[in-house]
Amino acid sequence: MPLAKSDPVLIVGAGTFGLSTAHKLASLGHTDITVLEKDNRVPSRFSGGFDLNKIIRSEYIDPFYTDVALKAIRHWQTNPLYQPHFRQVGFLNVVTGEAPAVVQNALHKYNQSVAANPAFNGYLVPCPDADAIHKVAPQFTGALPGWTGYLNRLAGYAQSSNAMQAVYGACVQLGVKFALGEAGEVDELLYETAPGGMKCVGALTKDGKGHQARTTIVAAGGFVANVVPAIASQISAVCWGVSHIQLTPSESEKLRGFPVTTVRDIGFFFEPDPATHKLKVCYMGGGYTNQKNGLSVPYSTLAESEYVPEEDVRQTRRLLKQVLPHIADRPLVDTHLCWVADTSNSDFIIDFVPGTTDNSLAVLSGDSGHGFKMMPIVGDFAVDLLAKGAQELPRWRWREPEVEEGRPKHIAWRATVTVDLSSTPRAKL
Ligand SMILES: Cc1cc2nc3c(=O)[nH]c(=O)nc-3n(C[C@H](O)[C@H](O)[C@H](O)COP(=O)(O)OP(=O)(O)OC[C@H]3O[C@@H](n4cnc5c(N)ncnc54)[C@H](O)[C@@H]3O)c2cc1C
Known part of the structure; x- marks a missing residue:
């Protein structure tokens, strides 16, 4: 069943990819988004994007990423949310x-x-x-x-913490909820047995609270294997x-x-x-x-x-x-x-987790040190995955x-x- 606008969505990680995804979903009218973040503030000091600046360039040896980065640069140049920080x-x-x-x-x-x-x-x-x-x-x-x-x-370059701060502010304005610190650090994901596998039904945070969700998106950067251990061999x-x-x-x-x-x-x-x-x-x-x-x-x-x-x-x-x-x-x-x-070849991993059912658990990871520039459009990749129900691009599949x-x-x-x-x-x- 496709994700309805009122379905609860959990995003684990208020870093570069998580903030972008929360903002995109909220902009599209999703009304029940909660972002869980282990730092007690956003921008998170654990995020790879948390510092003064990040290079925004579009040259890649691989023309696929050149095209993607060119799209991102257009946003850095013209999107009112990002442009002031470029x-x-x-x-x-x-x-x-x-x-x-x-x-x-x-x-x-x-x-x-x-x-x-x-x-x-x-x-x-x-x-x-x-x-x-x-x-x-x-x-x-x-x-x-x-x-x-x-x-x-x-x-x-982008003034990266400033850009994250701006996207965080825009998310709050659009009604995205944030849980931070102990209340936001995910200890484990919650699963139920379902026909054909396990269904992810949310996450348990360090303060002992369970957060229920129809879809959980893990955008935990380098920490991803702590939350989705099955990804450890790829990241x-x-x-x-x-x-x-x-x-x-x-x-x-x-x-x-x-x-x-x-x-x-x-x-x-x-x-x-x-x-x-x-x-x-x-x-x-x-x-x-x-x-x-x-x-x-x-x-x-x-x-x-x-x-x-x-x-x-x-x-x-x-x-x-x-x-x-x-x-x-x-x-x-x-x-x-x-x-x-x-990842072994610097490709992102943007996919549902195999063995989980009903498109209940996705990962948005594998940034490989070149993901900040994509912040304005990473949320689109996540939304695309949720809408299509499968990763159509082989290079971004779980592998x-x-x-x-x-x-x-x-x-x-x-x-x-x-x-x-x-x-x-x-x-x-
Ligand atoms: C030194 C350096 C230089 C870089 N330079 C560039 C550059 O010039 N250009 C460029 O495009 N990219 C650059 N990058 C890469 C860029 O920072 C990353 O690609 C990007 O931040 C990845 O985003 P992410 O959302 O996947 O991870 P992150 O931004 O790291 O976010 C992950 C978030 O998940 C949170 N989290 C983790 N575990 C949990 C948990 N259990 N519960 C709740 N929250 C959790 C973390 O606290 C963090 O906020 C650089 C990175 C480094 C390290």
Whole structure:
């Protein structure tokens, strides 16, 4: 039976995907939506989207995602809910002179994919060397040794927490209910035996309360396997370190306006945030896992994620020395680990859970570290699934993972392999 507008819907997770879905359903007239969130505030500090900013770019080596991301960018440019939080400063995609061949090759493929797509006509600026990069980013005072790549002006960044705050506010206005903290953290899903399998009938939260629902949508990011254990073989929670440099207002003003820059063999950084004057920078290795019994799950408390590994500090300083040497040795502040849900091939998983009946349980997961830009349209994907009753796109179906040496297959577009946090020294800052 299709979902009626008055049927109770539960969404587990008020992160990027959960908020987008709640907003879409409420906008379509669904009247009984409850979002359960383990943090005691929204935007949730556990969400991969919770920080100053996220890159909004549409180049993908895979043209399928380029098309999807282009749709999302149109929303960031024009949708009144999202547009105030988008800064179209461009996306500088480069490698250093020390980049390994595999990373140079990835840059080449990105370059080819945008050059071949008419949507980017007039937006691309080749940047074959440091001189060309200094022209498009005069704020960069470093030597940019061997840097080469291109600038795509049909891109930029979103002030991500601000965008989440706005969508949360819009949800509340539309009557979406939120339960937070102990009252929102799902301990387990509730099932009833039904002909042909188990029917999910809602969720039990940490405060002992049962929440009944006709359909439950789990959008718990890297934590998804805690709620839907059967997905654990397809998803690995992976994190990256996030660091900031606190600038003065005048230093921040001088640097304002440079494009979001990804140096594919080291990391990425953003123009200073206009409100806090913090410059965010992330080392972009293969990411880190927290392995427990062969599965990777995020740390369960915020405090455990409030550090970055030593390697991040080393690479962050290496990057800044090349581009903004005057701030390269400044203290790194607000360091933390940011968790996502990786699949073996970076495809999302947007599907009903096999073995559950009556379209009672869906997952919206597998963001693989590239989901924030999709926030304006992820809710459409969930609504589509509910309306059609099955995932028509094979790539977003629940599937068996590709396994390599007993672990989920390494994701090819990342520069280095994933390392477990237990074997990585913590930075002492
Ligand atoms: C360092 C870093 C940089 C990134 N940069 C970019 C970028 O530049 N561009 C881009 O597009 N994407 C980027 N991403 C990825 C982006 O943040 C994620 O793809 C996106 O946040 C995924 O959304 P989600 O809703 O699946 O998960 P999340 O946003 O993580 O939300 C999951 C939510 O579920 C809640 N939850 C978990 N368990 C429970 C439970 N048991 N009960 C109730 N609630 C629960 C959590 O508290 C959280 O709020 C980046 C991620 C990281 C880590």
